[in-house]
Amino acid sequence: MRTPWTIAVLGAGAWGTALGATMLTGGHRAKLWARDEALAQAINADHINERYLPGLKLDQQLAATSSMENALKNADCILAVTPAQTLRAVLADAGPHVPKGVPVVLCAKGIERETGRLMSEIASEMLPENPVAALSGPSFASDLARGLPTAVTVAAKNAGLAMTLAEQLSAPRLRCYSTDDLTGVEIGGALKNVLAIAAGATHGAGLGASASAALITRGFVELRRIGEAFGARPDTLMGLSGLGDLILTCGSEQSRNFAYGAALGRGESLEGRPLAEGAHTAGIAARIVRERGLEAPIIESVTELLKGRLTVLAAMEALLSRPLKSET
Ligand SMILES: NC(=O)C1=CN([C@@H]2O[C@H](COP(=O)(O)OP(=O)(O)OC[C@H]3O[C@@H](n4cnc5c(N)ncnc54)[C@H](OP(=O)(O)O)[C@@H]3O)[C@@H](O)[C@H]2O)C=CC1
Numbered sequence: 001m002r003t004p005w006t007i008a009v010l011g012a013g014a015w016g017t018a019l020g021a022t023m024l025t026g027g028h029r030a031k032l033w034a035r036d037e038a039l040a041q042a043i044n045a046d047h048i049n050e051r052y053l054p055g056l057k058l059d060q061q062l063a064a065t066s067s068m069e070n071a072l073k074n075a076d077c078i079l080a081v082t083p084a085q086t087l088r089a090v091l092a093d094a095g096p097h098v099p100k101g102v103p104v105v106l107c108a109k110g111i112e113r114e115t116g117r118l119m120s121e122i123a124s125e126m127l128p129e130n131p132v133a134a135l136s137g138p139s140f141a142s143d144l145a146r147g148l149p150t151a152v153t154v155a156a157k158n159a160g161l162a163m164t165l166a167e168q169l170s171a172p173r174l175r176c177y178s179t180d181d182l183t184g185v186e187i188g189g190a191l192k193n194v195l196a197i198a199a200g201a202t203h204g205a206g207l208g209a210s211a212s213a214a215l216i217t218r219g220f221v222e223l224r225r226i227g228e229a230f231g232a233r234p235d236t237l238m239g240l241s242g243l244g245d246l247i248l249t250c251g252s253e254q255s256r257n258f259a260y261g262a263a264l265g266r267g268e269s270l271e272g273r274p275l276a277e278g279a280h281t282a283g284i285a286a287r288i289v290r291e292r293g294l295e296a297p298i299i300e301s302v303t304e305l306l307k308g309r310l311t312v313l314a315a316m317e318a319l320l321s322r323p324l325k326s327e328t
């Protein structure tokens with residue numbers, strides 16, 4: 001029998017809300033922090049997050065607040081669930097109220113644009129007295145919020161902590177595996193978003209199912225190359241947080257990254273679209289590739305597409321006309 005925890009969830013978007021609701025099903029208490037007071041009040045009054053999970057009734061026990069102090073009071077564990085590029089600022093606000101020693105579980109998928117830092121590097125910098133972990137894997141917020149099942153990976157450099165967190169954060173419809181390969185889990189989650197934009201663009205431009213399968217497979221080779229250059233283990237990259245999430249996100253417009261790419265492929269406007277983390281990570285991923293002398297033409301093409309320097313058809317032609325080589 002595990003001890004019920006008080007879990008602070010920083011971020012009341014789709015994923016924070018879904019994770020908060022899932023934690024309740026695991027017997028924990030959960031408090032959502034929303035930066036927008038009106039959203040917090042609406043969640044408390046209506047038990048719906050109409051902005052991010054429209055129409056889905058939430059457990060009445062899922063409380064929200066716009067006070068960081070209130071959200072973090074007596075927390076046994078913190079889930080950080082705002083977009084990757086906001087993590088540093090959110091942890092700076094949270095810092096004075098974060099109980100020392102409490103694990104911080106990073107749920108955003110991305111790489112900091114300006115610095116190339118992983119989420120765990122930012123968290124260790126901002127909260128040096130708190131152990132850091134990551135939760136990642138194939139998990140659409142709306143699926144979890146509707147009670148559909150999935151499995152994810154919880155990673156921490158300390159294997160014992162990863163195991164404790166996996167045990168505590170698992171819920172009837174959320175199976176958490178554990179690993180000490182924190183870097184592998186973070187790299188997989190960040191890069192699959194960039195590749196999902198490429199897959200979406202392929203789909204949107206009508207290049208066909210064969211092209212999609214070829215692109216996703218070669219995209220995974222790039223993810224593996226970059227991951228291994230960071231010291232990630234191949235089995236992590238082949239796991240839920242790498243290949244698993246790549247399969248999910250490259251498969252349908254339920255993925256915001258895929259939908260963003262599809263809009264790009266169809267030549268539609270990208271203004272005002274929902275969060276697509278890959279669009280923020282692509283540029284820094286391409287820079288890392290260049291600086292480390294790695295080969296990742298698909299990821300580099302996404303950056304060029306996003307900058308408007310390449311069309312999907314030109315990217316496809318450039319990828320196909322590269323010098324022939326052995327597959328591995
Ligand atoms: N949605 C999903 O299915 C999954 C998402 N993730 C990851 O989780 C992370 C969050 O995604 P998700 O919840 O879907 O995103 P959403 O766009 O649904 O929500 C983002 C949340 O972050 C808040 N926010 C935005 N900017 C800031 C800021 N500068 N400071 C503080 N809060 C801010 C928003 O508040 P406001 O409303 O006030 O703008 C909102 O509550 C991403 O990295 C994503 O890749 C991971 C797995 C699944």
Ligand SMILES: O=C(CO)COP(=O)(O)O
Nearest residue numbers: 137138139140255256257
């Ligand atoms: O990470 C996700 C599922 O695991 C969500 O993907 P999108 O952000 O592309 O919707």
